[in-house]
Amino acid sequence: MGGIDKFGTKEQKDRYLPGMAKGKILGAFGLTEPNHGSDPGSMETTARPHPSKLGYFSISGSKTWITNSPIADVMLVWAKLQSTGKIRGFLIERAACPPGALGTPAIKNKNGLRASITGMIQLDECPVPKENMFPNIEGLKGPFACLNSARYGIAWGTIGALEDCIDRTRTYALERKQFKGNPLAKYQLVQKKLADAVTDAAYGILAATQVGRLIDEGKALPEMISMIKRQNCDRALANARKLQEIFGGNAVSDEYGIGRHVANLFVTQTYEGQSDIHSMFLLLENPA
Structure with missing residues (x-):
């Protein structure tokens, strides 16, 4: 919805956004490819004038790790124009694709984000009308x-x-008793792990709040968002792993939930720019 709202034509906004806001139209965002994750500029998905349908593009290529792709009604897919090599955004409607032109198989057996429906977008000479391309x-x-x-x-x-x-x-x-009936919370090793986690959570909230205020004021810079995305993901994952130790063997049980959080936080550290990539952004914008 954000891409359509920011870059779409009035007709595109009127066609998709009301239904998406009501949950009647489901969307997906297709950028990452099987061979190009942190390097989206090297994408292989291409768009060229359709050889037999006037006023249409023909799009071919694959996207992967796409949230909602197996159930999406409309997909925002980024592809390179064959004529210019420039990346453009296209809105692809599932219902308008002929048989065999669009495939959206689900990715199964994930360790993290198991509740998310994740899949691929496979395009084989898929016809897309020119009016479905972001114009500007x-x-x-x-x-x-x-x-x-x-x-x-x-x-x-x-x-x-x-x-x-x-x-x-x-x-x-507080509930788990060990060593003469003492709760684990009595021991300072346990207390320190909790204290470290609470501290990082407080700092993370304050950082995100401040950047949000700057966004509202039109003063935020992209590297600010890279910094808090990287830092909050890294600290949340590191602390969750340390807290997991307090559960001992129970940490591997779904009943306690801590292992699920650790698996999911690893994914958040990776998607939308892996932490090392955000480190590079910060160094490039602020060289020593």
């Missing part, structure tokens, strides 16, 4: 603008997951 945005500026919005949300969500880890661990440490 080209290159990586378009997808990166969408990713910045997602990254800011992730900076909040990871701290929310960490807060749930803290709550679950505190409850467990």
Whole structure:
């Protein structure tokens, strides 16, 4: 929805956004490819004038790790124009694709984000009308603008997951008795792990709040979002792994939830720009 709202024509906005806002139209965002994750500029998905349908593009290529692709009604797919090599955004409607032109198989047996419906977008000479292309945005500026919005949300969500880890661990440490009937929470090694996690959660919330205020004021820079996305993901994952130790063998059981958070937080550290990539962004923008 963010991409359509920011870069779409009035007709595209009127056609898709009301239904998407009501949950009647499901969307997906297709940028990552099997051979190009952190390097989207090298994407292989291409768009060329359709050989037999006037006013249409023919799009071929594959996207992967796409949330909602198996159930999406409309997919925002980024592809290179064969004629210019420039990246453009296209809105592909499932119902309008002929048989064999669009495939969206689900990715099964994931270790993390198991509740998310994740899949691929496979395009084979898929016809897309020219009016479904974003008219005034080209290159990586378009997808990166969408990713910045997602990254800011992730900076909040990871701290929310960490807060749930803290709550679950505190409850467990108070209830679990070891060594002459003492609760685990009595021991300073356990207390320190909780104190470290609470501290990082507080700092993460404050950082995300401040960047949100700057966004509202039109003063935020992309590297600010890279910084809080990277830091909050990294600290949430590191603390969740340390808190997991307090559960001992019970940590591997779904009943306690802590292992699920650890698996999911690893994914958040990876998607929308892996932490090492965000480190590079920060160094490139702020060289020593």
